[in-house]
Amino acid sequence: MTEPSKKYRTGKIRERNVEQILAAAEHEFVLHGFKGASIQAIADRAGLPKANIHYYFQNKLTLYNAVLENIIDLWNSLLDEMSEDDDPALVLEALIRKKVELSYTHPRASKIFAMEIIQGAPRLKDYIRSDLRQWLRERTRVIDSWMAQGKMNRVDPTHLIFLIWSSTQHYADFDAQVLTLLNQAEYEAEDIEHISRTLSNIILKGCGLKPAVSD
Amino acid sequence: MTEPSKKYRTGKIRERNVEQILAAAEHEFVLHGFKGASIQAIADRAGLPKANIHYYFQNKLTLYNAVLENIIDLWNSLLDEMSEDDDPALVLEALIRKKVELSYTHPRASKIFAMEIIQGAPRLKDYIRSDLRQWLRERTRVIDSWMAQGKMNRVDPTHLIFLIWSSTQHYADFDAQVLTLLNQAEYEAEDIEHISRTLSNIILKGCGLKPAVSD
DNA sequence: GTCTATACATTGATAGAC
DNA sequence: GTCTATCAATGTATAGAC
Known part of the structure; x- marks a missing residue:
């Protein structure tokens, strides 16, 4: 382990941030649709700088597709x-x-x-x-x-x-x-x-x- | 009458343009929502320069409300x-x-x-x-x-x-x-x-x- | 009443220091 | 992995010539 002092293990940080981003994105996409939702607003809601969204998701469409995929998984499971x-x-x-x-x-x-x-x-x-x-x-x-x-x-x-x-x-x-x-x-x-x-x-x-x- | 040579009486031009703008706006608002729809796209669809939209409607919200009002009138009539x-x-x-x-x-x-x-x-x-x-x-x-x-x-x-x-x-x-x-x-x-x-x-x-x- | 040019803010996305 | 600074592009809206 190279970062034993960090609060979360490396994978955990990513997991948590991705989750927060997806949750924030879900909110914003409901409020403004795909085109109307802004990455800035998603970042604000997730409590992260805008650039971090792009660190985890290549672009807005990738993020939106990830949200949609979550939804489809939910659908299928039920x-x-x-x-x-x-x-x-x-x-x-x-x-x-x-x-x-x-x-x-x-x-x-x-x-x-x-x-x-x-x-x-x-x-x-x-x-x-x-x-x-x-x-x-x-x-x-x-x-x-x-x-x-x-x-x-x-x-x-x-x-x-x-x-x-x-x-x-x-x-x-x-x-x-x-x-x-x-x-x-x-x-x-x-x-x-x-x-x-x-x-x-x-x-x-x-x-x-x-x-x-x-x- | 000051413009007898025009194809439409003054009021008619306005009426026709407003109608075209409202129809174009309806399309764009469906496709992208209020925030996602752009006035440029509405103007293109209506076949008018962007500035003409602002000549007939003060701003985007005014235009959107006009579209909504049309819809509510339709609802009420039925x-x-x-x-x-x-x-x-x-x-x-x-x-x-x-x-x-x-x-x-x-x-x-x-x-x-x-x-x-x-x-x-x-x-x-x-x-x-x-x-x-x-x-x-x-x-x-x-x-x-x-x-x-x-x-x-x-x-x-x-x-x-x-x-x-x-x-x-x-x-x-x-x-x-x-x-x-x-x-x-x-x-x-x-x-x-x-x-x-x-x-x-x-x-x-x-x-x-x-x-x-x-x- | 029409339309070009433009002001100014915000957008998505990236570079690069930390 | 984080975040400031910045890019080009696009957004709304307006000024002003015609």
């Missing part, structure tokens, strides 16, 4: 499995609940993803075309099978997924609007529970399913 | 009435259909509105607190009345509105994702019809209502 033998009500309810919770625990990830797609998904087209399309295809296949087995009403599986997607993500992306209209400062645990249940009740019933957890 | 004596199925179905059509006819308006809220609604807080809250209050009151009359199941009216809102707007804001996943270049008229019907079927049925137009 996209659970479902099989044709499962109970549709249980699976869809769990999916809705998980997505609402994700909106609550990772609102900025959802927002950056949303802004990216609103702007035409210039840096996510590949992900959508490959991973996301594959994920969607598997779910619609299972839902088709559920309908063939008579487990639920016939609805377009793709648009059902879109419905679940949009209605749950709404609580993350539009939290400023939702909270203002609800006259609240932030979400409470019971809000998440209430939202999950309300959405599940309507959507499942809309597919001819009986919610497992009713209110 | 937020129709509903009364406790109406048939819930008809009213909700019309609302869903109108919102989906709006997503199709004015995707950029929806996107700018969405980005603004995602970024914390810094310039729309007032609108949400006044107009939008008032609008929501009136709808939830009517829906509450419908439920009291036994016309539909008991669901949280506010979150029902959010559900209709989010699921319909999704097709405008996330069109890049939706179209890529559907493997289409753009929406067709029949897509709009299909989407409206699918959403109506699930949501209305989810509220214990029978869709008037079924498939």
Whole structure:
């Protein structure tokens, strides 16, 4: 060891700084978008000089891609499995609940993803075309099978997924609007529970399913 | 008249230029957000020198607010009435259909509105607190009345509105994702019809209502 | 009402001392 | 690995000739 007196081991410093930069970048990219966010503002928020950002990340796009990659990893880790033998009500309810919770625990990830797609998904087209399309295809296949087995009403599986997607993500992306209209400062645990249940009740019933957890 | 030889009367030139600038600004604000959009790019898209933008609009914020105002006018013109004596199925179905059509006819308006809220609604807080809250209050009151009359199941009216809102707007804001996943270049008229019907079927049925137009 | 030229701040990115 | 100083480029906005 050449630097035994330092507070953090060399690798630890890097790890900590990279983490701080990524967190700060996430904030700024939400507030101003990719083009609008400035490295200076990210540096200020991370408590580092501007040049240090460039020491860890070659340029702004590299940093942004690192943020996006984190988000996609998060997405993938939570996209659970479902099989044709499962109970549709249980699976869809769990999916809705998980997505609402994700909106609550990772609102900025959802927002950056949303802004990216609103702007035409210039840096996510590949992900959508490959991973996301594959994920969607598997779910619609299972839902088709559920309908063939008579487990639920016939609805377009793709648009059902879109419905679940949009209605749950709404609580993350539009939290400023939702909270203002609800006259609240932030979400409470019971809000998440209430939202999950309300959405599940309507959507499942809309597919001819009986919610497992009713209110 | 001092300029009888001009192609347009003085007021007409202004009107036409302002319109072109607003249209160009709408495009650029969608692509890069408020901070990221540059006046140069807006001028280029409008086919005018940069200084002319400042001739018609004091500064970037003034221009952005003009764009936002256009969007809010559009919103307000389409937020129709509903009364406790109406048939819930008809009213909700019309609302869903109108919102989906709006997503199709004015995707950029929806996107700018969405980005603004995602970024914390810094310039729309007032609108949400006044107009939008008032609008929501009136709808939830009517829906509450419908439920009291036994016309539909008991669901949280506010979150029902959010559900209709989010699921319909999704097709405008996330069109890049939706179209890529559907493997289409753009929406067709029949897509709009299909989407409206699918959403109506699930949501209305989810509220214990029978869709008037079924498939 | 139009448009060139320009002022002045901020941007992303780099060089180089420490 | 840190941070000051600095670059060229681009940003908003304005002055002033036409």
